Amino acid sequence: DAGVIQSPRHEVTEMGQEVTLRCKPISGHNSLFWYRQTMMRGLELLIYFNNNVPIDDSGMPEDRFSAKMPNASFSTLKIQPSEPRDSAVYFCASSFLGVGQPQHFGDGTRLSIL
Amino acid sequence: QQQVKQSPQSLIVQKGGISIINCAYENTAFDYFPWYQQFPGKGPALLIAIRPDVSEKKEGRFTISFNKSAKQFSLHIMDSQPGDSATYFCAAMSPGNTPLVFGKGTRLSVIA
Numbered sequence: 001d002a003g004v005i006q007s008p009r010h011e012v013t014e015m016g017q018e019v020t021l022r023c024k025p026i027s028g029h030n031s032l033f034w035y036r037q038t039m040m041r042g043l044e045l046l047i048y049f050n051n052n053v054p055i056d057d058s059g060m061p062e063d064r065f066s067a068k069m070p071n072a073s074f075s076t077l078k079i080q081p082s083e084p085r086d087s088a089v090y091f092c093a094s095s096f097l098g099v100g101q102p103q104h105f106g107d108g109t110r111l112s113i114l
Numbered sequence: 115q116q117q118v119k120q121s122p123q124s125l126i127v128q129k130g131g132i133s134i135i136n137c138a139y140e141n142t143a144f145d146y147f148p149w150y151q152q153f154p155g156k157g158p159a160l161l162i163a164i165r166p167d168v169s170e171k172k173e174g175r176f177t178i179s180f181n182k183s184a185k186q187f188s189l190h191i192m193d194s195q196p197g198d199s200a201t202y203f204c205a206a207m208s209p210g211n212t213p214l215v216f217g218k219g220t221r222l223s224v225i226a
Binding site: 043 | 146155156159163213214216217219
């Protein structure tokens with residue numbers, strides 16, 4: 001079975017540029033999560049969707065960050081304009097709705113903003 | 115977000131030894147407690163999980179111990195192997211369609 005697919009795996013760009021991270025969840029899953037991982041702050045939940053609807057975006061650090069889920073098989077996380085402090089590994093995860101449903105993570109996008 | 119506190123931050127264990135990672139939580143509404151394992155360059159993957167109606171769950175060399183009154187749970191890795199070297203995250207979830215709350219992670223190194 002295909003897992004959660006994230007692209008690109010690595011992104012290096014200059015400060016001020018727009019960055020778009022992409023995620024394809026596991027087919028049939030109806031919850032999708034975006035996380036950011038840094039050494040200092042660990043795994044932070046940025047936003048999550050249930051049935052393609054954003055439920056909680058309180059973890060999105062600033063208005064520079066936005067996320068969309070136009071359909072059940074695709075989501076994007078956009079940073080515009082990007083800043084060096086946005087450098088981190090960004091993970092997408094998906095699951096079925098409900099307690100006890102394991103989240104399946106992609107292998108992440110390592111983002112470096114110069 | 116309710117916090118899950120995890121310790122230690124890092125752990126070095128001899129091959130064949132027991133690795134123990136601890137987590138504590140405050141929200142008594144949590145009713146699902148998974149542990150995730152993450153290797154470098156990979157996303158976290160579910161390792162083992164427990165519900166509060168049992169005090170222990172074992173899967174192979176991995177055991178979760180759960181103390182509801184103390185609001186603590188721990189992961190024990192028996193006969194630790196170099197291949198177990200990874201970062202381990204505890205997490206907790208409330209009923210309803212709420213997301214997992216993760217601990218900050220423990221970097222485990224198993225040395226021969």
